Amino acid sequence: xxxxxxNSTQLAYGEPPWIFKGSxxxxxxxxxxxxARAFVPKDCRLVEAFGYTLGGFFLAxxxxxxxxxxxxxxxxxxxxxxxxxxxxxxxxxxxxSNEACLHGRKVVGLPSQVARFSKKITALPRTPKSKxxxxxxxxxxxxxxxxxxxxxxxxxxEIKKQRAINICNINLNTxxxxxxSKEWMGPLIKMSLPNFRLSAG
Numbered sequence: 001x002x003x004x005x006x007n008s009t010q011l012a013y014g015e016p017p018w019i020f021k022g023s024x025x026x027x028x029x030x031x032x033x034x035x036a037r038a039f040v041p042k043d044c045r046l047v048e049a050f051g052y053t054l055g056g057f058f059l060a061x062x063x064x065x066x067x068x069x070x071x072x073x074x075x076x077x078x079x080x081x082x083x084x085x086x087x088x089x090x091x092x093x094x095x096x097s098n099e100a101c102l103h104g105r106k107v108v109g110l111p112s113q114v115a116r117f118s119k120k121i122t123a124l125p126r127t128p129k130s131k132x133x134x135x136x137x138x139x140x141x142x143x144x145x146x147x148x149x150x151x152x153x154x155x156x157x158e159i160k161k162q163r164a165i166n167i168c169n170i171n172l173n174t175x176x177x178x179x180x181s182k183e184w185m186g187p188l189i190k191m192s193l194p195n196f197r198l199s200a201g
Contacts, residue, residue, distance in 0.1 A: 028055070029056045031056075039091035060073075068099075073094045074090050074094075090111065094167065150173070153170070
C-alpha cells in the first residue's frame with residue numbers, strides 16, 4: 001500500500017529512544033541457509049550451522065507507542081553477523097498503521113508494509129486437573145490455575161495496490177486467570193533494539 005511521506009511522522013515519533021509497550025510472541029524456527037540468503041544482502045554474512053540459520057517471527061500488539069495502538073508481524077529470515085555479536089534480519093514487516101509503516105521504512109530501514117490484522121477470540125473451558133498437575137501445584141511447580149483458555153485466531157492480510165493478500169493465519173492458546181486472581185502472569189521484558197539500517201552507498 002502506498003503511504004504518503006509527510007513530516008508528521010517525524011514529529012509524532014520525536015527523537016530516539018522510542019518506547020513501545022505491549023505484548024509480544026517471539027517464535028523461533030530453523031530456516032535453510034539457502035532460503036534465508038534470498039532475503040539477506042550479499043554483504044551481510046549469515047550465521048549458520050549445518051546448512052541452517054535461526055529465523056522465525058515476532059508478533060506484537062502495542063498499546064502504547066509513538067504511533068499509538070498498532071499490531072506488527074515481523075518475519076525473520078535468519079541471523080546475520082554484526083560484530084561482535086549477531087542480529088535477526090527482518091525479511092518482512094507488516095503493520096496496521098500508516099505512520100508506523102512510514103517510520104519503519106524511512107527512519108529504521110525496514111521493509112515495512114501496511115496490513116490488516118483480524119482477531120477472533122474464543123473462550124474454551126479448561127480440562128479437569130489431573131493428579132499429576134495437583135501434585136505439581138502443591139510443590140509450586142505449576143503456576144497456572146486458570147478457569148478457561150482463550151483460543152485466538154489472527155489473520156494477517158497485506159494491503160498492496162488496492163489488493164488484499166492473505167499472508168498467514170496464526171492460532172494462539174493463552175490461559176486466562178480467574179477474576180481477582182493474583183497469579184504470576186509471566187515476566188515483564190524490556191528490549192533495546194538498535195538501528196541496523198544499511199547505508200545507501
